[in-house]
Amino acid sequence: MTDTTVNAGIAHGLYTEGEPVADTKAPAGPIAGKWTQRKFDAALVNPANRRKLDVIIVGTGLAGGSAAATLGEAGYNVKVFCFQDSPRRAHSIAAQGGINAAKNYKEDGDSTYRLFYDTVKGGDYRSRETNVYRLAEVSANIIDQCVAQGVPFAREYGGLLDNRSFGGVQVSRTFYARGQTGQQLLIGAYQALERQVAAKTVKQYTRHEMLELVVADGRARGIIVRDLVTGEIETHFADAVVLASGGYGNVFFLSTNAMGSNVTASWRAHRKGAYMANPCYTQIHPTCIPVSGEHQSKLTLMSESLRNDGRIWVPKNRDDCDKDPRQIPEEDRDYYLERIYPSFGNLVPRDIASRQAKNVCDEGRGVGPVVGDFRRGVYLDFADAIARLGKDAVEAKYGNLFDMYARITGENPYEVPMRIYPAVHYVMGGLWVDYDLQSTIPGLFVTGEANFSDHGANRLGASALMQGLADGYFVLPNTIRDYLAKGPFEALADDHPAVAEARGRVEQRTARLLQIQGERSVDSFHRELGNIMWEYCGMERSEEGLLKAIDLIRGLREEFWRNVRVLGSGDTLNQSLEKAGRVADFLELGELMCIDALHRRESCGGHFRAESQTEDGEALRHDDEFLYVAAWEFSGGDGDGEMSTPVLHKEDLVYEAIELKQRSYK
Amino acid sequence: MNLTLKIWRQAGPRHPGEMVTYKVQDISEDMSFLEMLDVLNEQLNAKGEEPIAFDSDCREGICGMCGLMISGEAHGPEKTTTCQLHMRSFSDGEVITVEPWRANAFPVIKDLVVDRGAFDRIIQAGGYISANTGSAPDAHAVPVPKPNADRAFVAAECIGCGACVAACPNASAMLFMGAKVTHLSELPQGQPERAARVVSMVDQHDHEGFGGCTNVGACSQACPKGIPQDVISTLNKDLRAALRG
Numbered sequence: 001m002t003d004t005t006v007n008a009g010i011a012h013g014l015y016t017e018g019e020p021v022a023d024t025k026a027p028a029g030p031i032a033g034k035w036t037q038r039k040f041d042a043a044l045v046n047p048a049n050r051r052k053l054d055v056i057i058v059g060t061g062l063a064g065g066s067a068a069a070t071l072g073e074a075g076y077n078v079k080v081f082c083f084q085d086s087p088r089r090a091h092s093i094a095a096q097g098g099i100n101a102a103k104n105y106k107e108d109g110d111s112t113y114r115l116f117y118d119t120v121k122g123g124d125y126r127s128r129e130t131n132v133y134r135l136a137e138v139s140a141n142i143i144d145q146c147v148a149q150g151v152p153f154a155r156e157y158g159g160l161l162d163n164r165s166f167g168g169v170q171v172s173r174t175f176y177a178r179g180q181t182g183q184q185l186l187i188g189a190y191q192a193l194e195r196q197v198a199a200k201t202v203k204q205y206t207r208h209e210m211l212e213l214v215v216a217d218g219r220a221r222g223i224i225v226r227d228l229v230t231g232e233i234e235t236h237f238a239d240a241v242v243l244a245s246g247g248y249g250n251v252f253f254l255s256t257n258a259m260g261s262n263v264t265a266s267w268r269a270h271r272k273g274a275y276m277a278n279p280c281y282t283q284i285h286p287t288c289i290p291v292s293g294e295h296q297s298k299l300t301l302m303s304e305s306l307r308n309d310g311r312i313w314v315p316k317n318r319d320d321c322d323k324d325p326r327q328i329p330e331e332d333r334d335y336y337l338e339r340i341y342p343s344f345g346n347l348v349p350r351d352i353a354s355r356q357a358k359n360v361c362d363e364g365r366g367v368g369p370v371v372g373d374f375r376r377g378v379y380l381d382f383a384d385a386i387a388r389l390g391k392d393a394v395e396a397k398y399g400n401l402f403d404m405y406a407r408i409t410g411e412n413p414y415e416v417p418m419r420i421y422p423a424v425h426y427v428m429g430g431l432w433v434d435y436d437l438q439s440t441i442p443g444l445f446v447t448g449e450a451n452f453s454d455h456g457a458n459r460l461g462a463s464a465l466m467q468g469l470a471d472g473y474f475v476l477p478n479t480i481r482d483y484l485a486k487g488p489f490e491a492l493a494d495d496h497p498a499v500a501e502a503r504g505r506v507e508q509r510t511a512r513l514l515q516i517q518g519e520r521s522v523d524s525f526h527r528e529l530g531n532i533m534w535e536y537c538g539m540e541r542s543e544e545g546l547l548k549a550i551d552l553i554r555g556l557r558e559e560f561w562r563n564v565r566v567l568g569s570g571d572t573l574n575q576s577l578e579k580a581g582r583v584a585d586f587l588e589l590g591e592l593m594c595i596d597a598l599h600r601r602e603s604c605g606g607h608f609r610a611e612s613q614t615e616d617g618e619a620l621r622h623d624d625e626f627l628y629v630a631a632w633e634f635s636g637g638d639g640d641g642e643m644s645t646p647v648l649h650k651e652d653l654v655y656e657a658i659e660l661k662q663r664s665y666k
Numbered sequence: 667m668n669l670t671l672k673i674w675r676q677a678g679p680r681h682p683g684e685m686v687t688y689k690v691q692d693i694s695e696d697m698s699f700l701e702m703l704d705v706l707n708e709q710l711n712a713k714g715e716e717p718i719a720f721d722s723d724c725r726e727g728i729c730g731m732c733g734l735m736i737s738g739e740a741h742g743p744e745k746t747t748t749c750q751l752h753m754r755s756f757s758d759g760e761v762i763t764v765e766p767w768r769a770n771a772f773p774v775i776k777d778l779v780v781d782r783g784a785f786d787r788i789i790q791a792g793g794y795i796s797a798n799t800g801s802a803p804d805a806h807a808v809p810v811p812k813p814n815a816d817r818a819f820v821a822a823e824c825i826g827c828g829a830c831v832a833a834c835p836n837a838s839a840m841l842f843m844g845a846k847v848t849h850l851s852e853l854p855q856g857q858p859e860r861a862a863r864v865v866s867m868v869d870q871h872d873h874e875g876f877g878g879c880t881n882v883g884a885c886s887q888a889c890p891k892g893i894p895q896d897v898i899s900t901l902n903k904d905l906r907a908a909l910r911g
Contacts, residue, residue, distance in 0.1 A: 070799040085721065086786050088826055089729045105806065141802075148802035150795045150853050152819040159809025177819060183728055184822060191794035198790040206783065229775055258723040292696040297704055298725045404727075407746065410696065410754050473799045521711045523704070568716045572678060573776040575719055576711070 008543045009599040013645065014550065021275075021631055021651035026130040026435040031657045032112075035134045038435065039478050043485035050075035051201075053484045056223055056238040058210045058265050060087030062182075062465060063448025064244030065189035066472030068204075072196030074477060076484070079236055080193070080202055081225060083209040083260055083578075088190040091246060091258040092468060095182025096303045098166055098174035099465040101139040106163055110171040112136045113657075118169050119463060120658050122349070123428070123456020124605035124621065126278070128629070129655055130435055131453040138474040139466055143175055145473055149188040153177050166305075166461045174462045179303060179400055185465055189472070208234075209578065210265045211506045213241065213272045213444065216498035219489065220269075220444035224506045228578060231571040233506055235499060239487035240443045240480055243269060244472065247427040247449035249282070251586045251593065252538070253530020255424035256288060256301040262582035263589050266431050266450055274431050274439040275631040275649060277452035279589065280597035281428035283459055283606050284539055286353035288423035289408050290368050290377040299423040300408060302401050304461060307346045307353070309385040309394070310418070312337050314365045314378050321367050321375055325417050336360055341666055349663075351458055351606045351619070354422035358539045361421075368419045377419035386414065422539065426464060428455040428606065429596075432631040432651075436479035437471060440631075445480055447471035452629070457605025509640055510570050513580045518563030522579045525560050529553065529583070529590055537594050542610040546598040550591055557587040561641045588643055592632060595646060602626045616666075623660055628652050667693050667758035671706065673718055674765045676774050683774065685763070695754035699742065700725065700732065702753055703764075719777040725749040727890065730825030733832070734778055735765040740829035740888040747827065747890045767828050769837035771875040782828050784874040785842060791870035792863035793846040795855050808854050818852035821845045823891045833888035836877030841885035843867055844897035851904055861908035868905060 009015050027037040045053065053076050057068045060082040068080040082090060102115040115136035120127055143161070147153065153175050154162040166174040177184040196202040205225070212224035214235070222237040248263035249255035270276045287307065289300045313335045315321055320328050336356060338345045346353075357378050360366065368377035386394050391414060395402070402413045409419070430452040437445050437453075448468040455463065492499055536549035560583070568574045603612045603619035604626070612620045629651040637643040668691045676683030690706050697705070700722050707717035723731040727750040736742035742751045756762065764778065772780040810818075822845070830841035847864050850856035856863075879898060886895040 066799075073798045084723055084729075084731060085782055086826065088786075089723050089731045091724060091729070093729050094724045094726055103805070141800075143805045144802040145797070145799060147805040147808075148795065148797035148855055150818070150850050150855050152815055152822050152849065152853070155810055155812050155815040157812050159811050159815075160806055177822075180728065180823065183825075184819075187822065191789060192797075192799075194786060194789045195794040195796060197786075204786075206786075229781075256726075258729065259725055260723050293694055295694060295697050295701045295705060297698070297701050300726045404750075407744075407750055407752065408698075410752065477799070521708055523708065565711060567711060567714065573719055573779060576717055 007599060007601065008547065009595055012547065014595050015599065015646050015648050018633060018647040018649050021629070021649050024128065024130065024434045024651065031130065031133045034130055035137055042478055042482035045481050045485050047075055051077055052488050053077060054079070054238040055240050055242065055480070055484070056236055057081070057242045057244060058223065059090065059244035059246060059448070059450070060190070060193065061090035061092035061244060061246055061448060062186055062189055062468030063450070063472045064242070065090065065186065065193045066469050067242055067244060067447060067476050068202050069189060069192035069196050070473055070477045071480070072193070072199065072201035075201065078196070078202040079205065079238065081205045081208045081210060083207065083228065085206055087193055087204060087206070088187060090186060091261055092465070093183045093186045094256070094258070095465055096179045096301070097305070098164065098176035098181045098462040099142065099185065099469070100166070100173050100462045101143045101175060101466065102136055102173060103140050103143060105161065106172045108171045110173050114171065115139060115173065117658060119454070119460060120456065121661070121663070122458055122460035124458050124663060125456065125623070125655065125660050126281070126604050126653065127456030128453050128653065129657055133657065134475065135454050135467055135470050138470045141474055142466065142469045146185060146188050149192060151177065151184050151188040169460070182465060185469065189469070210245070211268065211581065212502040213269045214492070214499055214502045215272050215441055216492055216496055219442050221489065221492055222499070224502045226506070226510070229573055231569070231574065233503060233510070235494065235503055237492055239489050240445065240483055242445045242447060242476065242480070243431065243450050244447045245450050247430065248586070248589060249424045249427055251529065251590050252424040252533045253526050254291065254296060254299050254534070256285065256299050259298060262585070264582050264585045267585040267589055269431060269439065269441065269444060271634050273441050273634070274444055275633050276429070276592060277432035277629050277631045278429040278457070278596065279593045279632065280537065280600065280607055281457050281605065282424060283350065283426040283428060284354045284422045285425035286350055286357060286422045287380065287420050289405060290419050290421040291371045292369060292409070293371065300404070301423065301425060302405065302420070304350065306380060306398060306401060309397070310346065310380040310382050311335055311384055312346050312378055312380055314360045314367060318364045321365060325367070325379055334360070334365070343666060349458070351608070355539050355608055357422055377421045379417035380420045381417035382413065383417070426459055428452065428457060428459055432629070436482065437476055438479070438483065443483060445476060447476050457607055509581070510577065512640060513564070513566050513577060513584070514570055516562065516564050516566065518565050520563050521565055522576055522583050525556065525564060526579070526583045526586065528556055529587060532556070533590055533593070537597050540608050540610055541597045543598060546594045549594045553587065553591045553594065557641045560584065560587055584641065587641065591643065592646060596630055596632065599648065600626055600630065621662065667695065667753065667756070669693055669756065669759070670761040672761065672763045673778070675718065675777055678776055679773055693753055695752065697753045698725070698749055699736070699751040699753065700749050719779050721779050722749055728825060730827040733767055733827045733829055735767060735832055737763050740767070740832040741890055745890060745892070747825070767832040769831045769876070771837065771839070772828060772831065782826070784876070785826050785828065785839070787874065788839065788843060788867055788870045789846065792859065792866040793850070795850060796859060797855070810853060814852045818849050821848035821852070821893065821897050824893055825891055827890065829888045829890060830885035831876065833884040834877065835882065835884065836880060838879045838885070839871055839876040840879040840898050840901065841889065841893055841895070843871055844901040845893045847904055848897040848900040851900060860904060864901060864904040865908050
C-alpha cells in the first residue's frame with residue numbers, strides 16, 4: 001500500500017519547506033580517499049597558539065570525554081561540563097554488548113568496506129555515505145587507543161583480543177569486556193580526561209548544566225550554565241563549542257536512558273539556529289524487562305544475545321494469558337517470530353522483533369501484569385536451551401543477565417520463562433552536522449548520539465560506542481582545527497547583546513518555573529508526554545495518530561507553563577527545577593518528532609508508518625520520494641513553550657559506493 | 667506494604683541536619699528503593715513540602731551515582747546498588763532509616779546528596795596510563811596473559827559509588843584506590859608509571875581526609891560489584907616496592 005494523499009503536514013500548516021541543504025562539505029574524489037584528503041586540507045594550528053584557543057565541551061560520555069582528553073593533549077584550552085557529579089557517570093557507561101572495529105583479526109573477510117556496507121544497510125539506507133565510511137575507516141584505531149589506555153577487553157588464552165559476532169552480521173568484529181564494554185571504554189576516556197585535568201589543559205565542571213548557547217556575530221561563542229549546587233548562573237566563553245550531550249530517548253519518559261539524560265543542550269542550540277535532523281528516528285530495543293506498574297521510573301535492557309538461545313512466544317488464546325506459562329501445552333503456544341520469519345526466526349533485526357511483540361500484545365495476547373489497557377510482555381523461554389545444553393551451560397553464557405532479571409522481577413528465569421517487552425533505547429536523529437561534524441551554526445560542533453549522521457534510520461548493535469569514540473578521539477580533533485585556525489576571536493564583553501540575551505533568558509525561565517506554583521508535579525507532565533509519544537510516535541505511527549499527538553502535546557505544553565509545581569528555590573540544589581527545565585524542552589521536541597514522523601510517509605528502519613507497508617505487513621521504503629535527510633529549522637517563538645511552524649530543509653542522500661536495496665528477513 | 671521512613675534532611679552544606687519521619691502506604695514489592703522514594707517525593711510535592719534530594723542516574727547498577735546508607739548498611743541489605751535494591755527485600759510495617767554516605771571526605775551537599783569529588787582527584791593524581799590519542803601501537807602488539815587480563819577486569823569493575831568508604835569504620839578509600847592500582851598494575855601498558863602512580867594516589871587519598879585501612883574488610887562486603895579485598899594487598903605491595911625505590 002502506498003499513501004498517495006497530499007502531505008498531511010503541509011496540508012495542516014504544520015511545517016513549510018525551505019531551501020535544500022547545499023553542501024555537506026565532504027571532499028571530492030573516491031570514498032576511500034576522502035578522509036585522508038580532509039585531514040590534509042584542514043588548516044593546522046601551531047602548538048604555541050593552541051593554548052590561546054578556548055574550546056567548550058558539553059557532556060563527558062564517550063564522545064565528549066574522548067574529545068576533551070584529545071584536545072587537551074593537543075594543547076588547547078578546554079572546559080568540559082557535565083550535569084552528573086563526575087564525568088565517569090555519563091550514560092555511555094551502561095552499554096553492554098561491545099564495540100565494532102574492522103580489524104579483521106579473525107581473517108573472516110572483514111574490511112573497512114564491509115563494516116561501512118553493513119552499517120549503511122542496517123540503517124536502511126538513510127545515513128550519509130561519506131560519514132559512515134570514515135567511521136569504518138577509523139574504527140581500528142579506536143581499539144589500539146583503548147588497549148594502550150588499559151581498557152581490559154576480553155582476551156583469549158594466547159593473550160590476544162577476543163571477538164564475537166553481533167547484531168546479525170556475518171563476521172566477528174565486536175570487541176567486548178564481558179557485558180560491561182561501555183563502562184570499560186568510558187573509564188578509559190575518563191582516565192585520559194582526568195590526566196588532562198591534572199595537566200591543567202582541561203578544566204572540568206561537574207554538576208553544571210548547559211541552559212543556553214551564546215551565538216554572537218553568527219558564531220557559537222559560549223554557553224550559559226547553571227551550577228546545580230549553588231544555583232548560580234554562569235557565562236563561559238570559547239572560540240568553539242562542542243555538544244556531546246547524548247540522545248533524547250527520555251522524551252518517552254520510560255526508556256533505557258539514564259534518569260538525567262535530556263535534550264536541553266541540543267534543543268537550546270536548535271532554538272538558536274542549529275538544524276535538527278531526522279528527529280523521529282528512534283530505536284526501540286526488543287529485549288527489555290517489561291513495565292511492572294505505574295511507579296516505573298525507567299526500563300532496563302538485557303543484551304540481545306539472549307535471542308540466540310531463548311525462544312519467544314505468547315499464548316495462542318487470550319484466555320491463557322494469566323495462566324502459569326509452564327501449564328500451557330506446546331500446541332497452545334504461538335512462537336510468532338519463528339512462524340512469520342522461518343529463516344531468521346528469533347534473530348530478526350531489532351525493529352522487526354519489537355514491532356511484532358507490540359502486535360501480539362495489541363491483539364490481547366500479551367503476558368504479565370496489565371499496565372494501562374493491555375498486558376505488555378511476551379515470553380522469552382529458555383526451557384529448550386536448558387534441556388539441550390544443560391543448566392550449567394546456560395548459566396555460564398547468560399548467568400549475569402539471568403541474575404539481573406531475577407533481581408528486578410523477583411522471578412527465577414531458570415524455572416519460569418522471562419518476560420520481555422520493547423523499550424526506547426537510542427535515537428538515531430539529532431542535530432544536523434556536515435562532514436566536519438559542524439552544525440549549521442559556525443563554531444558549534446556536535447558529536448556522538450547528539451548528532452544524526454551515521455546510523456540512518458536504524459543503528460546496528462555495537463555501533464554506538466564505535467561512533468562516540470570515533471568522533472571524539474579521531475574525527476573532531478582533526479576537523480575542529482580547521483575552524484580554530486581562524487581564531488582566537490575577539491573577546492566578548494559580559495554586556496554584549498548576545499550574552500545578555502542568553503543569560504537573561506536563562507534567568508527569566510528559571511524564575512518563571514519557580515513562580516508558577518501550579519497543581520501538577522513535573523513528573524506527571526513528563527509521564528503524560530511519554531504516554532502520548534509511545535502511543536502515537538512509538539513502534540507504529542499513522543497520520544491520524546500523529547495529528548492527534550501534536551494536538552495533545554500542544555495542550556499539555558500550554559498546561560505545563562500554567563500549572564506545573566516546582567517547589568524550593570533557585571539558589572540551591574533543586575532537582576525538581578532541573579527536571580522542569582528538561583521536561584519543558586521535551587514538550588517542544590516531542591512536537592517536532594511527530595511532525596517529522598508525519599511528513600515521512602514511508603517506513604524505514606525504526607520508523608514504521610502504518611500506511612506504508614507491504615502486503616505481508618513489512619516496512620516499505622519510498623526511495624523515490626524520501627531519499628533525504630530531513631533537517632528542521634526552528635522558525636521562531638520567543639516565549640517559553642512557544643514554537644512557530646518549523647522549516648524543512650532536505651539533504652539528498654547520494655549513494656555512490658553502495659547500491660540501494662530493500663531489506664528482507666523472511 | 668506500608669513503611670515508616672526516617673530520612674536525613676539537611677538544607678545545605680552549612681545547615682544542621684536532622685532525621686525526619688515519613689510514612690508511605692501501598693508500596694509495591696516490585697518497586698526499586700529509589701522508585702519508593704519517588705513516590706514519597708510526589709506525596710511531598712503534592713503537600714507543598716520540598717522533595718528529598720538524592721542522587722541517581724542510570725538506575726541499572728552501573729553508573730555509580732546512587733548510594734544511600736539504608737538502616738545502617740551501605741546500599742541496604744542486598745549486595746547491589748541502591749537503584750537495584752527492590753522493596754521485596756523489606757517487610758510490611760518495617761521502619762527504615764535512610765542517610766547519606768558519612769565521611770569527612772564526602773561532605774553533604776543537601777539531604778542525601780554528597781560531594782564525591784575527592785574520587786576524581788585521586789584518579790587525577792595518577793589513576794591512568796599516559797597514552798596520547800594517536801600514539802598507540804596495534805592492539806595485538808603486546809599480548810596480555812589471560813589471568814592478568816581477567817584480574818585487571820575484575821578490579822576495573824569498580825563503579826566509584828563510594829560504598830566502600832561509607833562502610834569503612836575509618837572512612838578509608840583503600841578499596842577504591844586499590845581497585846584502580848590493581849587494574850593498571852596487571853597490564854603491561856601500566857608498568858612504566860606503576861611506582862609513581864601508587865605513591866601519588868596514596869598521597870592524594872590522605873590529603874583528601876580519608877582514613878587509614880585496618881583490613882577489617884567491611885569495604886569489600888559492602889561493594890555492589892564485589893571488588894575483592896586483595897586489591898588492597900596489591901596496592902600495599904606496589905607502594906612498598908615504590909618507596910624502597
